[in-house]
Amino acid sequence: xxxxxxxxxxxxxxxxxxxxxxxxxxxxxxxxxxxxxxxxxxxxxxxxxxxxxxxxxxxxxxxxxxxxxxxxxxxxxxxxxxxxxxxxxxxxxxxxxxxxxxxxxxxxxxxxxxxxxx
Numbered sequence: 702x703x704x705x706x707x708x709x710x711x712x713x714x715x716x717x718x719x720x721x722x723x724x725x726x727x728x729x730x731x732x733x734x735x736x737x738x739x740x741x742x743x744x745x746x747x748x749x750x751x752x753x754x755x756x757x758x759x760x761x762x763x764x765x766x767x768x769x770x771x772x773x774x775x776x777x778x779x780x781x782x783x784x785x786x787x788x789x790x791x792x793x794x795x796x797x798x799x800x801x802x803x804x805x806x807x808x809x810x811x812x813x814x815x816x817x818x819x
Contacts, residue, residue, distance in 0.1 A: 739773035749786045762800040
């Protein structure tokens with residue numbers, strides 16, 4: 702199911718990260734619009750963390766997620782975050798609200814945990 706697919710993808714990411722050194726992880730990459738692999742990894746991790754951390758409230762707002770710059774620079778920390786996500790991602794599907802602030806107003810639409818995970 703979806704959980705297995707996500708876990709497989711995250712496992713592939715950890716395998717890739719474990720092959721990199723700090724310089725490769727933190728240096729800008731032309732093919733990534735001069736962003737770093739660490740910055741992209743942080744973005745991926747934080748989106749998953751935001752969904753998981755807001756599961757109980759039923760409302761997720763990715764723009765208001767916690768940002769942790771340590772993920773961008775510390776490969777081992779990033780891998781530990783991914784492993785934590787893989788352990789906590791398997792949850793019962795529930796109805797949720799996806800929230801976003803647009804032009805000074807908060808808008809919400811119905812979604813579900815599995816839809817967001819997908």
